Amino acid sequence: MNVRDLLENTYYHLRKAEENISSGNNEAASTEYYEAAKNLLDAAAQSEGELKKVRVENAEKLINMGKRAKNDAANQTARESVKPGESEDYARSYEELGVSVANVPDVTFNDVAGLEKVKEEIFNKVIYPARNASLAKEYKISPGGGLLLYGPPGTGKTFVARAISHEVNAKFVYINPSTLLSKWFGSFEKKIEQLFRLARETAPTVIFFDEIDALAPKRSRTDSSVMKRAVPQLLAEMDGFNRDRKNMVLIIGATNNPWDIDEALMRPGRFDENIFIGPPDLNARKKMFELSLKGRKISPGIDYLHLAEMTQGYTGADIDYMCRKVAEQAFRNAIENGSAKEIDQQQIEAVVGQTRKSVDEQVMQKYDKFLKNAGVF
Ligand SMILES: Nc1ncnc2c1ncn2[C@@H]1O[C@H](COP(=O)(O)OP(=O)(O)O)[C@@H](O)[C@H]1O
Numbered sequence: 001m002n003v004r005d006l007l008e009n010t011y012y013h014l015r016k017a018e019e020n021i022s023s024g025n026n027e028a029a030s031t032e033y034y035e036a037a038k039n040l041l042d043a044a045a046q047s048e049g050e051l052k053k054v055r056v057e058n059a060e061k062l063i064n065m066g067k068r069a070k071n072d073a074a075n076q077t078a079r080e081s082v083k084p085g086e087s088e089d090y091a092r093s094y095e096e097l098g099v100s101v102a103n104v105p106d107v108t109f110n111d112v113a114g115l116e117k118v119k120e121e122i123f124n125k126v127i128y129p130a131r132n133a134s135l136a137k138e139y140k141i142s143p144g145g146g147l148l149l150y151g152p153p154g155t156g157k158t159f160v161a162r163a164i165s166h167e168v169n170a171k172f173v174y175i176n177p178s179t180l181l182s183k184w185f186g187s188f189e190k191k192i193e194q195l196f197r198l199a200r201e202t203a204p205t206v207i208f209f210d211e212i213d214a215l216a217p218k219r220s221r222t223d224s225s226v227m228k229r230a231v232p233q234l235l236a237e238m239d240g241f242n243r244d245r246k247n248m249v250l251i252i253g254a255t256n257n258p259w260d261i262d263e264a265l266m267r268p269g270r271f272d273e274n275i276f277i278g279p280p281d282l283n284a285r286k287k288m289f290e291l292s293l294k295g296r297k298i299s300p301g302i303d304y305l306h307l308a309e310m311t312q313g314y315t316g317a318d319i320d321y322m323c324r325k326v327a328e329q330a331f332r333n334a335i336e337n338g339s340a341k342e343i344d345q346q347q348i349e350a351v352v353g354q355t356r357k358s359v360d361e362q363v364m365q366k367y368d369k370f371l372k373n374a375g376v377f
């Protein structure tokens with residue numbers, strides 16, 4: 001393979017590594033870093049002089065990054081996966097059901113930028129009752145139950161769900177309805193019943209239904225008989241469930257398309273708390289840039305406020321993506337020019353200029369209309 005292709009491969013695997021780091025998949029990230037290093041070493045073998053030296057050095061850096069990710073993955077498993085003994089049994093039980101369970105996630109509310117009102121609301125409605133269960137009971141406030149997070153993609157719904165799970169010290173069960181529907185095909189009712197029973201037995205537990213609109217779309221809109229049976233079953237489980245709140249189980253649903261959800265799901269006793277998670281405001285965007293660029297090779301004079309001002313309408317996921325992209329470009333330049341320069345303001349602004357918002361005006365207007373109709377604003 002020629003040097004150009006090898007470098008392309010290097011960037012490709014580096015990008016994959018960064019994506020995996022970003023989504024918390026350190027094991028996969030480590031493999032990608034090693035792949036990137038391998039390609040870069042092959043490129044170095046075909047290079048000469050200063051360029052060869054720089055490429056070897058950078059490959060070594062990539063290997064170290066791979067090692068670090070591997071290390072983090074091992075720690076993560078130790079921290080997040082269930083401990084041996086009785087808990088091993090329940091991990092297996094979840095596995096048999098085809099869903100993944102993790103011990104308390106390590107993202108906290110401090111890692112969530114902005115969303116101050118949302119955080120306060122979640123603390124009052126969910127976290128305090130869970131942490132002070134017996135006191136809450138004296139006021140007839142019961143912890144657990146259903147919470148629906150809705151808003152445009154990339155605004156941090158999954159992130160917030162994991163942080164909630166951390167704050168209430170609960171195991172985190174992640175459910176992706178689209179994969180589950182096929183896995184549970186033909187036995188949905190039985191499986192959902194087993195899942196809820198297991199969650200109660202292993203409490204405190206958060207069951208997170210991502211993209212819940214796929215599981216519970218408006219019944220009028222679907223012809224699928226699985227769906228038609230799935231929704232009532234889920235509702236029945238939630239109804240039965242809320243009467244017994246001794247063992248705290250919190251059901252969190254997330255959706256980008258709140259208008260597609262079966263209204264029956266929102267009734268009292270079900271997902272009775274609905275919280276809108278919107279795009280970040282100026283301060284939140286500033287903090288996101290700071291968080292995403294932290295620890296990267298950046299020049300000291302970055303004007304974060306100006307970056308935040310430039311990115312009105314961009315989501316947290318967009319900002320995370322742009323920071324990774326600018327780092328990748330800088331790294332690429334370092335390899336090609338043989339000198340490792342700091343990331344500067346101009347480079348970041350250029351990437352912002354080239355990156356489109358992932359949520360367009362039309363979608364935001366759809367949300368405005370929905371929120372007005374729902375009486376939220
Ligand atoms: N409020 C936020 N604070 C910090 N990071 C955020 C925030 N919102 C989004 N992000 C970043 O964007 C990524 C994607 O967000 P995610 O939670 O998957 O969005 P959603 O579930 O709403 O589509 C997160 O992993 C995180 O890096």
Ligand SMILES: [Mg+2]
Pocket residue numbers: 157158159210254
């Ligand atoms: Mg998500």
